[in-house]
Amino acid sequence: MKKLNYIFLFILLLGVGCTHDFEEINTNPNSPDKVNNAGLLLPNVIRSSVNSHFDNSYNRGSIAANLLASDYASNFSNWARSDAGSYFFWNFYDYIRDLNEVISIAEAQNQPNYKGIALVLRSWMFQCLTDLYGPIPFREAASAKLTGISSPKFEKQEDVYAGLLADLEEANNLLGSGNEPVTGDILFNGDLTRWKKFANALHLRLLLRQSKQVDPSAAMKAIVENPAKYPLFTSYQDQAALQYLTDRTSNESPFYRSGNGGTNTKVTKQLIDYLKSWNDTRLYVYALPTPTSSAIDAAGNRPDPKNFKYTGDLNGIGSFPDNNATSPSGMLWMSIQYSPDLASPIAGQAIIISYSEVQFILAEAAEKGYISGGSAAAETYYKNAVKDQFAYYSTRIPANYAASYLRLTPASVSVNDAYFAQPAIAYTGTQAQKLEKIGLQKWVSLYLVGYEAWSEWRRTGIPNIPVGPIGPGYVPRRVLYPADEIRINEGHYSEAVTWLGADDLKTRVWWDKP
Structure with a gap:
């Protein structure tokens, strides 16, 4: 009987010891409440x-x-x-x-x-x-x-x-x-x-x-x-944007190995139409040529890039009529499924808030009299914002794009005085027209910046977003x-x-x- 009691006591002590060790072993020293x-x-x-x-x-x-x-x-x-x-x-x-x-x-x-x-x-x-x-x-x-x-x-x-x-x-x-x-x-x-x-x-x-x-x-x-x-x-050089690394484990762009093969999401007709009407070379960063216009022919050759077409699609229409006839989003954000040779884990940064956005904020503030300077200061802020956008994207283009079918170089994305002389871009007109120009350029600059472009549309109504026949009949607020x-x-x-x-x-x- 005494022997059985000793055995029972040994098992009890062993159980207590194991429970104590279990708690220590199963406590994560790196959890937030332990750091x-x-x-x-x-x-x-x-x-x-x-x-x-x-x-x-x-x-x-x-x-x-x-x-x-x-x-x-x-x-x-x-x-x-x-x-x-x-x-x-x-x-x-x-x-x-x-x-x-x-x-x-x-x-x-x-x-x-x-x-x-x-x-x-x-x-x-x-x-x-x-x-x-x-x-x-x-x-x-x-x-x-x-x-x-x-x-x-x-x-x-x-x-x-x-x-x-x-x-x-x-x-x-x-x-x-x-x-x-x-x-x-x-x-x-x-x-x-x-x-x-x-x-x-x-x-x-x-x-x-x-x-x-x-x-x-x-x-x-x-x-x-x-x-x-x-x-x-x-400038763009000190804005809040996360630079990715060529580290497969956790630090490369989340789009690089994603399921995005460029067939389900396109650039919109509204964005492409604006960029084309402005002779705006950011088009070549934001969008890829349509697969049909840039496809390899029977002889194994691609068309001259001058003949590439950039065409957007409409939201809210259900299935796209022809995936090959519309432009996917730009190569900076494309996955290796779309182009193993040109997709990059580091080219596209994740922008939180940019220098351009701040300059657009100041342009609107000056135009409305929230800060000093009036329209003259607003024009300076407006031009700073637009110019920096071009400068930023020209630095994001990888060197191997120049020899690719895209023939895209930093010089491909440029802006000059002639751009700002266009009636749709020039900082002229009534205050409402100037604010619309600020709003449109800001909308373009907020491409892939969270929900910020949508929030700005809710605040300003710029641009006038068309509503498709499939869905609730409105853009959510x-x-x-x-x-x-x-x-x-x-x-x-x-x-x-x-x-x-x-x-x-x-x-x-x-x-x-x-």
Whole structure:
């Protein structure tokens, strides 16, 4: 009997020991709640969120803005509630949770640079979310570990915007104020001045976007008139764009090995028609020639590039009439399935916010009198924005394109005074005509920049997007909340819907209301 008791005691102790070891073995030392180095969290947050933004640009954002055409996405039936988590940035809350952890670590360890970086990234993500949905979980969001709140309340969009503007102001003040070296920064490699420029670019974007509801003049002037405190991008060379690497594991462009073979998504007729009418050589970057016009003939030869055709397709018409007769998106973003020889893992960057966008913001602000300078200053900003777009894309063209069937070189994408002398481009006319020219050029520049071109169309109505016969009969003004949010956070969701009026694709968000 005593022997049995010893055996039982041994088994009990063994079980306790195994349980203890099991907990240690199965605890991930790299999970956010175990990391005490903020720099370890940044690479995944930056890479994953920017890739999601870039991918959504192609799958939904540029289609809603009528820059790309898709026979699948353009009928908007697949903007259903079940898609929202994956296609409409609700997964950004995963990365916001990690950024909240970065802020907590930075505050505990007196690391203001890390906190500033986290505030900029988090503000960008919240801006993307609120511009899609309207009211969103904000101050209580993604903080269950830190606050114990698992069902965060929604906040009105005007309050979210006010909070983001305050966060960006704080970020601008924090960045560069600490001595800690920054690691894990795969966007700017620890260049804190570029992070300040990113913060101030977002600040200007938000101020202009809410300008129908809140006069942005004082805040914009404070930024523009104090460059020492509020530095801004000086060209495409310091804008916020993620450069990919030739690393198959995680750092190459998400389009490079994607299923995009160039047959399901095209460039729109509206975009190509504008570019052709302006003699605009960005056409050769944004679009590929139609497969029919550039196909190899029976003798094994390709036509002269001068005979290539660039033709866009229409959204909202159902299946495209002829995939071979319309232009796929440009080679910078094409997968190896389309062209193993010319596809590049690094040529196309993921743009978050560009120098050109900031210059267009300032052009509109000057033209409307939000900042000083009037039409003369607006014209300078407008030309800066357009010229930089050409300069940027000319640097993205890989060297091997020159000897390819495309015959595309940096010189192929150029702009001169004759371009700006065209009546459709020249900064002349009434104020409404000038603002339309700014809006059209800005729309073109936001190709594959998340949902920004669509948001600008909602704000300005530029361009006039045609509505196809397949679909709801309108272009959506917002997206639907995810089904999971309704299920697990019903009370706060219902309150948000009362602010909106309806959780509907036609409902306008706060800054979009007339």
